[in-house]
Amino acid sequence: MENISDATKQFVDLRRHMWMAGVETELRRLIWQIAVTGKYISAKIHESNRKLAGFENIYGEEQLALDRSSDQILQSQLEYSGFVREYASEEQPDIIQIGDGDEQYSVTADPLDGSSLVDTNLAIGTIIGIYRGPLAQVGENDIVAAMYITYGPLITMVYSAGKGTHEFVLNREGEYVLSEENIILKDKGSIYSLGGLRKDWLPEHLEYIEFLETEGYKLRYSGGFVPDINQIMIKRGGVFTYPAVKGAEKGKLRLIFELKPMAFLIEQAGGRATNGTVDILKIKPESLDQRSPIYIGSKYEIEKAREFLSKKE
Numbered sequence: 077m078e079n080i081s082d083a084t085k086q087f088v089d090l091r092r093h094m095w096m097a098g099v100e101t102e103l104r105r106l107i108w109q110i111a112v113t114g115k116y117i118s119a120k121i122h123e124s125n126r127k128l129a130g131f132e133n134i135y136g137e138e139q140l141a142l143d144r145s146s147d148q149i150l151q152s153q154l155e156y157s158g159f160v161r162e163y164a165s166e167e168q169p170d171i172i173q174i175g176d177g178d179e180q181y182s183v184t185a186d187p188l189d190g191s192s193l194v195d196t197n198l199a200i201g202t203i204i205g206i207y208r209g210p211l212a213q214v215g216e217n218d219i220v221a222a223m224y225i226t227y228g229p230l231i232t233m234v235y236s237a238g239k240g241t242h243e244f245v246l247n248r249e250g251e252y253v254l255s256e257e258n259i260i261l262k263d264k265g266s267i268y269s270l271g272g273l274r275k276d277w278l279p280e281h282l283e284y285i286e287f288l289e290t291e292g293y294k295l296r297y298s299g300g301f302v303p304d305i306n307q308i309m310i311k312r313g314g315v316f317t318y319p320a321v322k323g324a325e326k327g328k329l330r331l332i333f334e335l336k337p338m339a340f341l342i343e344q345a346g347g348r349a350t351n352g353t354v355d356i357l358k359i360k361p362e363s364l365d366q367r368s369p370i371y372i373g374s375k376y377e378i379e380k381a382r383e384f385l386s387k388k389e
């Protein structure tokens with residue numbers, strides 16, 4: 077499908093784009109239903125009192141009322157979709173059975189990633205993974221679609237259903253209209269986004285970052301995975317990393333909720349995503365809460381990461 081002209085993009089909404097791209101009917105409806113929750117979550121952000129909910133999630137992290145309400149919005153939206161088998165989110169300890177077990181798709185969510193930034197008014201986001209079959213058996217390449225919604229000055233939504241990565245903007249009429257189609261990253265970018273404390277980086281990671289510094293990369297790190305990845309996506313290149321660090325060799329970010337969806341989107345845009353040695357999409361999760369180091373972005377930066385990480389003593 078050739079790219080839609082700039083003049084026409086504003087008339088192409090999400091549903092029409094997915095139909096034109098040949099996305100399978102149930103998947104089209106599912107992506108649409110999830111995208112719609114972005115409006116409700118955004119309304120919650122606007123009305124939030126930003127007080128901690130006094131709860132803790134399974135990771136022992138305090139939960140904002142927003143985290144929980146965003147999760148409830150997503151779960152209830154999916155419960156009435158009719159074609160979702162299971163739902164799992166970072167805010168709940170277990171997989172939730174939504175359907176009667178023979179539905180095609182299961183959904184993972186980080187309902188409000190970066191929620192600790194809400195009080196700073198920085199952009200935050202929702203990360204969605206759509207998998208074929210049961211979540212407990214997710215293996216290599218079981219992810220069939222992914223999306224993220226960025227709550228910033230504009231609400232934007234980036235999705236892929238395996239036919240390229242595309243961005244939509246929520247307009248005043250409450251429609252997601254096409255803004256960037258078939259996003260393709262350059263082989264090499266100019267920004268890097270560095271998670272973890274420098275004092276805790278392992279030697280091979282530090283060497284990699286120092287190499288990038290000799291090449292003049294500019295630091296772009298907000299503390300929100302969604303806007304940090306979105307910057308690499310929209311600027312067409314660069315690298316985000318949250319590495320293994322001393323005392324946390326698995327890094328911080330969750331494989332099934334955060335890393336696989338973003339890896340799917342970035343690879344559909346011609347980029348790469350690895351844990352330093354293995355492609356993120358090839359890792360079979362051993363548990364719902366499995367974490368992994370991540371190097372994600374343009375080909376050149378990821379190949380260099382593999383080179384430096386393979387020198388591990």
Ligand code: AFP
Pocket residue numbers: 137188189190191192193271272299300301302318328329
């Ligand atoms: P919160 O959801 O607790 O704000 O954490 C955000 C996050 O999971 C991810 O969005 C960021 O990339 C990463 O943590 C930032 O971690 P640091 O605060 O350690 O930099």
